[in-house]
Amino acid sequence: MSDIFNNKIGRRAVLGGGIAGASMLAMPAVLRAQDKSLKVGVYGGYFKDSFDKNIFADFTKASGIAVESVAEPTGEAWLVQLEQAAKAGAAPADVSMMSQVSMLKGQSTNLWAPLDLAKIPNAKNLIDRFVNKYPDGKVAGIGAVSWYITLVSNTDVFKEAPTSWAAMWEKDKEDKLGLLALVSNSFLLEVTAKTFMGGTKALDTEEGIVKALEKLAELKPNVRLWYRDEAQFEQALKSGEIPMGQYYHDVTGLAAADGNPVRSTFPKEGGIQDSGCWALSRASKKTEEAHTFINYMCQPAIQAILSRKVGTAPTIKRDLLDLTAEEFAAVSSEIEPIVPRYDLYQTKSDFLNQKWTEMIAG
């Protein structure tokens, strides 16, 4: 054996073969369908795994386009990477799932290639607010999935379900709440405006924002935990250590189904609906494939699969879906949601962040 390695094949050839072999193993999807492929960015972890398993394989079967899924980091790191790659003419992913604030930031630098709705006939299924547009009316992104943040509580501690976000301000909640720590992911300004100030329009002016912050400051004695880490709050909610707060509707539903004493309530003012968009990098050369993919994702049947398998709320109209009442309630609600004022987090982000930090840490 050693003779073969020493004489007939050089050491370099063996090494080279090894590297080639390893890269073949790493990219099986590319090798299978070299002619038509698409790189799709989705949040890494649970999301990417669910999409790989439930969505992408079927899409490849239906369209002949191989999907290479790319795990994107949450936060804005992915936006920065896409932006810098686009400047160099490269696209680490053709289509990416982006948060609303990232969509707006990308629009400010024309990062997103305009989409042609004629090639996405299924876009007519969408609820209007899930079509992201440039100021001149061109389409920048198409709603991919949405999810709700609701008022959650521990059923052992609070026998009666709360009915309004105003319950958080009540005296008996002292030191009992867990809330998200950042202005841009808690959306509590919008909650305050909708609950006490007649709607999120009240946040149009800086005076309105300051008033909402003052109202929010009244909550401080009631807040035990301002969390950045979801696991920390989820654990405390299940054990009753922190018996109320804001949390994700789908995850809370799963925890309740596992037998934990928790419930998720859509308050009468509505749950907070956040969402992700499909957007195409302007550096991508796969425009056709991207349109095919986005069109595929807007089908009622696919949105129903997402709701059942991934736990996201549909971005298309309720009456088009074949979800049962229970299936729909597990991910969404008919109550008009609180839609975050994403525009503020773009135009006034530093002001909001400064005032917010001073409010909670001051």
Next chain:
Amino acid sequence: MRREPPQRLGDYGPLFFPAGMLTLFFVVPFATMIAVSFFQRQQGGFYTPAFVLDNYARFLSLFFGKVLGFSLFLAVAVAIACVVVGVPFTYLLARSSRKTQIAWLVALLSILSLSEVMIGFAWSTLFSRTAGITNLFVWLGLMSQAQALTPSFGAVMTAMAYQAFPYTVLVLYPALVRLDPTLSEAARTLGASPAKAFFTVVVPALRNTILATLIMVFIFALGSYLLPQLLGRPQHWTLSVLITDQAIYQSNMPFAAAMAVFLVLVSLALVGLAVYAGRQKEAK
């Protein structure tokens, strides 16, 4: 073998590798950070290269002053707590049997293998109302009702001191093992009580080691950002927490960089002051 000062360039050879590494992994990133701290923030976008002082100007406010003050206070408090517990502990450890020493050192070293996240979650469970140590106190009849000990300043301090304690012992241990036992024996012979011998002979003899330990724990604690978040209220968040918020969640790199530069400068100044004070005392 006689040691000669290096004559030719080649004699400095062994230094090139560490110098290169230091440049590549410390000087370059740090210089980048300083450069970014002067860049222009584009709200709702990214940043553009420029030379503006806005980022530093924003930092110079009462609010950030208080946060910086608290961060420094917390780091100093943790350093002092670690040394106050660590010196007597290590002194006794160095005088115990070899078997005991090994057991303790292995236990302490194993703490180092725990990540900050695990330490944070473990303490938050121990300090919780539903599963924490107060339940034990209730069972023992010391308390009438279980209560939550977190979030609080005490919880942050405890976890941070716990995390820094192994380093404290590891720095103190060699000096204490090498400490001449005849020193305290002489003090005892001359009539000092064990406590008096410890404070008047052992502690002064170790002054430089103790100062070095204080500085090391201080710097270690200054960078902590997870434990204050997990175990403290917002007023216990350190400057590092706010830097992370700006860098990761607001994508305001210039401001985050400016805060980080400020933190480094202030801590360097404090360390310099401590070393200088130590020298002055020694000179007397």
